[in-house]
Amino acid sequence: MHNKSVAELSRELESGKISSVELAQQFLDRIKREDSKYNSFITVTEEQALADAKSADELRAAGNATPWTGIPFAHKDIFCTNGVKTTCGSKMLENFVPPYNATVTENFRKAGAVCLGKTNMDEFAMGSSNESSHFGPVTNPWGLGKGEKRVPGGSSGGSATAVAARLVPAATATDTGGSIRQPAALCGVTGLKPTYGRVSRYGMIAFASSLDQGGTMARTAEDNALMLNVMAGFDPKDSTSLDREVPDYTATLNEPLKGLRIGLPKEYFSDELSPAMEEQVRAAVKEYEKLGATVKEVSLPNARLAIAAYYVIAPAEASANLSRFDGVRYGYRCEDPKDLMDLYTRTRAEGFGTEVKRRILVGTYALSAGYFDAYYLKAQKVRRLIQQDFINAFRDVDVLMSPTTPSPAFIQGEKTSDPVTMYLEDVFTIAINLAGIPAMSVPAGFVDGLPVGLQIIGDYFSEARLLNAAHQFQQVTDWHQREPQ
Amino acid sequence: MTISREDIEKVAVLARIRVDDEQVSALESDLGNILDLVDQLSAADTDNVEPMAHPLNAVQRLRPDEITETNQREAFQAIAPATENGLYLVPRVIE
Numbered sequence: 001m002h003n004k005s006v007a008e009l010s011r012e013l014e015s016g017k018i019s020s021v022e023l024a025q026q027f028l029d030r031i032k033r034e035d036s037k038y039n040s041f042i043t044v045t046e047e048q049a050l051a052d053a054k055s056a057d058e059l060r061a062a063g064n065a066t067p068w069t070g071i072p073f074a075h076k077d078i079f080c081t082n083g084v085k086t087t088c089g090s091k092m093l094e095n096f097v098p099p100y101n102a103t104v105t106e107n108f109r110k111a112g113a114v115c116l117g118k119t120n121m122d123e124f125a126m127g128s129s130n131e132s133s134h135f136g137p138v139t140n141p142w143g144l145g146k147g148e149k150r151v152p153g154g155s156s157g158g159s160a161t162a163v164a165a166r167l168v169p170a171a172t173a174t175d176t177g178g179s180i181r182q183p184a185a186l187c188g189v190t191g192l193k194p195t196y197g198r199v200s201r202y203g204m205i206a207f208a209s210s211l212d213q214g215g216t217m218a219r220t221a222e223d224n225a226l227m228l229n230v231m232a233g234f235d236p237k238d239s240t241s242l243d244r245e246v247p248d249y250t251a252t253l254n255e256p257l258k259g260l261r262i263g264l265p266k267e268y269f270s271d272e273l274s275p276a277m278e279e280q281v282r283a284a285v286k287e288y289e290k291l292g293a294t295v296k297e298v299s300l301p302n303a304r305l306a307i308a309a310y311y312v313i314a315p316a317e318a319s320a321n322l323s324r325f326d327g328v329r330y331g332y333r334c335e336d337p338k339d340l341m342d343l344y345t346r347t348r349a350e351g352f353g354t355e356v357k358r359r360i361l362v363g364t365y366a367l368s369a370g371y372f373d374a375y376y377l378k379a380q381k382v383r384r385l386i387q388q389d390f391i392n393a394f395r396d397v398d399v400l401m402s403p404t405t406p407s408p409a410f411i412q413g414e415k416t417s418d419p420v421t422m423y424l425e426d427v428f429t430i431a432i433n434l435a436g437i438p439a440m441s442v443p444a445g446f447v448d449g450l451p452v453g454l455q456i457i458g459d460y461f462s463e464a465r466l467l468n469a470a471h472q473f474q475q476v477t478d479w480h481q482r483e484p485q
Numbered sequence: 486m487t488i489s490r491e492d493i494e495k496v497a498v499l500a501r502i503r504v505d506d507e508q509v510s511a512l513e514s515d516l517g518n519i520l521d522l523v524d525q526l527s528a529a530d531t532d533n534v535e536p537m538a539h540p541l542n543a544v545q546r547l548r549p550d551e552i553t554e555t556n557q558r559e560a561f562q563a564i565a566p567a568t569e570n571g572l573y574l575v576p577r578v579i580e
Contacts, residue, residue, distance in 0.1 A: 099560035196540050240539070242541065242543065307522065308523050319500060328566070331566075333567070337576050348501055349502050357502055357504075358512070362516060364500040380536035382529050419519065420518045460540075
């Protein structure tokens with residue numbers, strides 16, 4: 001069962017070949033047996049999961065099942081779960097048990113899905129390798145066969161690893177600068193970052209509010225569509241949520257791709273990309289041509305400024321968002337503070353990890369008197385230029401395609417001492433967050449036995465088109481079916 | 486770009502994060518490198534460019550002026566590090 005997709009498991013449950021309780025137990029046993037190799041879960045909610053699975057079986061028996069009733073899955077530990085520890089990968093929230101559900105959590109609960117636990121992540125979603133979690137690094141299931149411990153990518157590396165290692169068929173994830181697509185690429189799974197505002201951010205612990213977006217991670221595009229059907233939609237509790245009609249994302253998966261216009265941004269096929277990676281990505285684009293798509297080169301002239309703009313805007317917003325962690329109302333508090341300032345400064349020094357502190361300090365610096373115009377305002381103007389590049393490109397093409405990452409998964413510890421080198425891991429993904437458009441990563445080959453991701457980028461609210469393009473690719477390739485040994 | 490020790494100490498106070506001497510030295514190098522990366526922005530011509538706060542130019546939504554939240558004080562205080570008589574406890578501020 002663990003090799004089946006969400007869509008297949010849904011059919012198995014519907015046919016009565018297996019019950020929700022049996023299915024949950026199988027995956028829970030697998031997590032217990034296998035996850036010590038990966039550390040992809042922070043919390044496993046066995047008791048709650050089995051109770052929810054029992055309720056799902058009762059719902060199905062009463063004829064009230066949805067496609068998600070009884071389907072096991074996991075939440076990234078950034079989504080608040082009522083009564084279940086939600087840590088965001090941080091010592092600061094090590095024992096935080098929210099008294100409410102995030103809207104995404106609530107939507108899956110209402111759909112009857114069975115959450116098996118919370119997946120590991122870079123602390124407060126800051127990282128590109130999943131090495132900054134207070135609960136230890138996550139290990140990519142790929143490369144282990146050769147005795148190599150490689151990173152799964154970050155910050156949704158726990159979710160990507162859990163899906164790739166067949167510990168769950170699907171998991172929620174979030175993407176601020178590439179945190180869904182980069183780990184999806186490095187672990188050989190399919191991940192979608194929707195349009196900014198498409199999925200509610202209510203109860204999703206904030207890192208950079210104008211960039212953060214919840215999204216989906218599973219092995220197939222079809223499963224991503226099933227997930228987005230549950231997650232997408234207007235939420236009055238989130239002031240950045242957009243009131244737009246939500247289509248059925250599974251309805252258009254099988255539309256033919258004949259006539260699809262693909263743009264290849266020349267800036268994303270630069271010297272930073274290894275020839276082996278480029279070969280795999282261009283081979284994937286050839287498959288699209290065989291399916292009837294046309295291809296042309298396009299330019300995103302300001303793409304080279306994306307990382308610089310991101311590393312002003314994201315830390316600036318993080319410095320504001322993380323000011324709430326002060327040791328007063330919830331979370332970690334230092335021992336015996338001597339006065340209020342000591343309480344704040346020691347709580348935050350002890351509760352936050354190195355990368356989080358680094359980004360808070362950069363953000364505070366960029367927002368401080370005398371630097372605001374030169375850094376923050378300038379970055380927001382550059383962001384407009386980057387957005388305009390995409391708007392111009394989508395006048396001529398329907399989707400853009402590029403590599404998701406410049407290289408396959410790297411060895412753990414290889415880049416931790418140099419934050420700037422680590423930041424460059426998101427070189428092909430960050431501009432998409434700045435513009436707020438949707439993008440996917442789809443498994444598209446291997447280099448040295450490690451997965452390669454193809455990034456498909458779309459115009460605002462074109463998730464259905466992206467899922468259609470990914471699904472059609474997965475009908476003629478089997479990269480997404482490969483299992484790490 | 487270089488960032489001075491004094492700058493880091495000042496920013497750490499603003500950010501309410503205690504940093505010791507050893508950390509300041511490491512931060513000098515790390516933050517300097519990050520600001521070097523960020524300095525690429527100065528090369529961009531942004532004259533007459535509108536800053537972008539929201540990708541879809543959304544505006545703050547207003548809701549009817551009605552009470553929608555119920556009182557959950559006990560639930561919220563149950564997860565606080567220190568409370569007493571329904572109040573959050575902090576070190577004494579006024580002697």
